Amino acid sequence: MRDLSDFPITRKWPARHSDRIQLYSLPTPNGVKASIMLEETGLAYEPHRVSFDTQDQMSPEFLSLNPNNKIPAILDPDGPGGKPLALFESGAILIYLADKTGQFLPQDPAQRYQTLQWLMFQMGGVGPMFGQLGFFHRFAGKEYEDKRPRDRYVAESRRLLGVLDQHLTGKQWMMGDDYTIADIAIFPWVRNLVGFYEAGELVGFQDFHEVQRVLQAFTSRKAVEKGLLIPA
Incomplete structure (x- = not known):
């Protein structure tokens, strides 16, 4: 068993299995990136x-691991050099777990960087734009009489879907035959856009075959x- 007592987050969320990666999350589009990756790799x-x-994300214990108060975050008791590693930001977690296991991130340098570019495409475009659309379509923003902010994000979300649709033509996954962290x-986020945000009709999702x-x-x-439901 590993001693994780130096990490304040374990005081609020005690580790019953301190030899396993500790995942702090919710089943949101960003949160499930980590749980799906953990399920795909088979890591304990x-x-x-x-x-x-x-407001758990604002607690001192959580902020001690992620000062940006966002999920997901992980604590790996067996990090680089055999030392515990605390990590936040879903993209960084995906890259770390891919490198740790040698899975879902190509070893070929060119393919690796092309995979990372699509990961950054999600983090810099798909996530923020779809999230803003969700705010203006489903949450408090829907009460705004001025629909120009909503329509801006509708147009940008539709544009991003068009980029994805064109890229995926003739491909099984984002990187061709290989399933990678870009897909994860x-x-x-695509699922959340048409599901939880109920914005499929708004963005014309039926056009993106x-x-x-x-x-x-x-x-x-x-x-x-399985990963979509974790943590339950």
Whole structure:
């Protein structure tokens, strides 16, 4: 058993299995990137629910691991050099777990960087734009009489879907035949856009046949099915 007592986050969320990766998260589009990746790689982990309802993400214990108060975050008791590693930011977590296991990130340098460019495409474009659309379509922003902010994000979300649709033509996954962290990053957000945000009709999702095809393949994976529900 590893001693994780030096990490204040374990005081609020005690580790029952201190030899496993500790996951602090919620089943949001960013949160499930980590849980899906952990399920796909087969790494042993212990999930902890960070409840937004009770402002867990603002607690001193959580902020000690992620000062940006966002999920997901992980604590790996067996990090580089055998020392514990605390890590936040979903993209960084995906890269770390891919490098740790040698899975879902190509070893070929050119393919690796091309995978990372699509990961950054999600983090810099898909996530922020889809998230803003969700705010103006489903949450408090929907009450705004001026629909210009919503329509701006509708147009940008549709543009991003078009980029994905064109890229996926003739490909099984974002990187061709190989399923990678680019898919794990992008498709939880696509699923959320048409599901939880209920914005499929608004963005004309029916027009993006390639994105629909790959989304269906993604959500059919056993590890994805499980990861989407973690932490319960």
